[in-house]
Amino acid sequence: MIEFKGITKRFVRDRTPIFALRDVNLTIQQGEIFGIIGESGAGKSTLLRLINGLETPTQGTVKVSGIKLSDLSKGSLRELRLKIGMIFQHFQLIQSRNVSDNIAFALKAAGVKRSDFPSRIKELVALVGLEGFETNFPSQLSGGQKQRVGIARALANNPSVLLCDEATSALDPVTTLQILELLKDLNERLGLTIILITHEIDVVKQICHRVAVMAHGEVVEVANTYDIFSQPTHDVTKHYVDTALQIELPERILRTTPGKIIRLQFTGEKTGESTLSEAIKQFDISVSILHGKVDYIQNVAFGVLIVSLTGPTLHVNRALTWLEEQLHTLEVIQDVA
Ligand SMILES: Nc1ncnc2c1ncn2[C@@H]1O[C@H](COP(=O)(O)OP(=O)(O)OP(=O)(O)O)[C@@H](O)[C@H]1O
Known part of the structure; x- marks a missing residue:
C-alpha cells in the first residue's frame, strides 16, 4: 500500500x-x-x-x-x-x-x-x-x-x-x-x-x-x-x-437546434434508445438524436446520447422528470424555448 x-x-x-x-x-x-x-x-x-x-x-x-x-x-x-x-x-x-x-x-x-x-x-x-x-x-x-x-x-x-x-x-x-x-x-x-x-x-x-x-x-x-x-x-x-467519448457537440449545432437539448447516460442493461421511445409514447413529444456513442469500460457497456426534446412545454417537462427517474443521469445542455 x-x-x-x-x-x-x-x-x-x-x-x-x-x-x-x-x-x-x-x-x-x-x-x-x-x-x-x-x-x-x-x-x-x-x-x-x-x-x-x-x-x-x-x-x-x-x-x-x-x-x-x-x-x-x-x-x-x-x-x-x-x-x-x-x-x-x-x-x-x-x-x-x-x-x-x-x-x-x-x-x-x-x-x-x-x-x-x-x-x-x-x-x-x-x-x-x-x-x-x-x-x-x-x-x-x-x-x-x-x-x-x-x-x-x-x-x-x-x-x-x-x-x-x-x-x-x-x-x-x-x-x-x-x-x-x-x-x-x-x-x-x-x-x-x-x-x-x-x-x-x-x-x-x-x-x-x-x-x-x-x-x-x-x-x-x-x-x-x-x-x-x-x-x-x-x-x-x-x-x-x-x-474520450468524442461527445462534444459543435457550437453551431447547439445554436441552431430548437427545444431542450439533453445529455443522457445509460449503463449496462438499460439502453437509452428504449427508454427514449417509451418517453415519446407516454408524453407525446418529439425526440431528435444529435449524437450517440456506446463504449465499453472494463467490459461494461456505457452509452451517451445527446438528444433534443420538442413539444408542448408541459409534456417536455414531464418527460424530463420521467427520464431522470429512469436513467438517473441526465443533464440539460441547452434550453431554447
Ligand atoms: N525541479 C523543479 N524545479 C522547479 N520547478 C519544478 C521542478 N519539478 C517540477 N517543477 C514544476 O512543478 C510543476 C509540476 O511539475 P510536474 O513535472 O510534476 O508536472 P507533470 O504533471 O508531470 O507535467 P508533465 O506531464 O509535463 O511532465 C510544474 O509547474 C513544474 O514546472
Missing part, C-alpha cells in the same frame, strides 16, 4: 515559489493498476517521484508498505528503491548494449549473482515476449520492443511496484495497446502494483482499476475507472471523459 498524507511540494524558481503539489491525500492499494491523469504541469511526475524517494515532500508523509520514507536512512532508501521498478516514455536503454546486456545491467545493479544472469535473462525476456531478440541492439528494435526491454529491466529485481512515467506516450496506438496488455498481464500474473501517469484518458480506460485526476497540483477527483466515466464530478474530469 502507498499512502500520501497532506503532501505539499514547493519548488523555487527564480525566487518564485511553485507549488507542484498541494495537500495531496491518496491511498493506492497493493495489486492495483492506478492511473494518475492530468495536463502538463499538473504535478503527476512529482507525485510519482515521491514514491521512490527521488523527490521529498515539503510537507506531509509518504508511506510505502507502511514505512515512512522520511524515516529511512540513505541505504534503506536505496534498498526500497530496488523494490520499485520504473519505466519511462523514452525507454532509457543503453544504446551500446544488446537486449540481454541491457537486462544484465539491471540485474547487476540489483545485486543478482552473476551465475544466475543467464536464467534470469531468459525468464525476463520470456516474460515480456522478446524471445529471439536477445542480441539485438536498441537501434534494431521498434518502440514497443524497446519498451518491453524497459519493462524487463524494471522487473529485474522482482519489484512489488512498477511506476510508469508516460510509458506509452511515444508509441503508436496499436503498440500502445500491446504494451498496456502486457502491463495488465503482469499485474494479474505477478500481483504487481502498477502506478501509471498519463495525459491520455484512453490509457486509463484500457487498464486502470482506479484513477486520480490532477489539476494545478491538486487531486481533484479519485474514483474507480467506471465511475470516472459514468459519473465524472469535476470539470477537468468531465472534459477528459467527453474527449
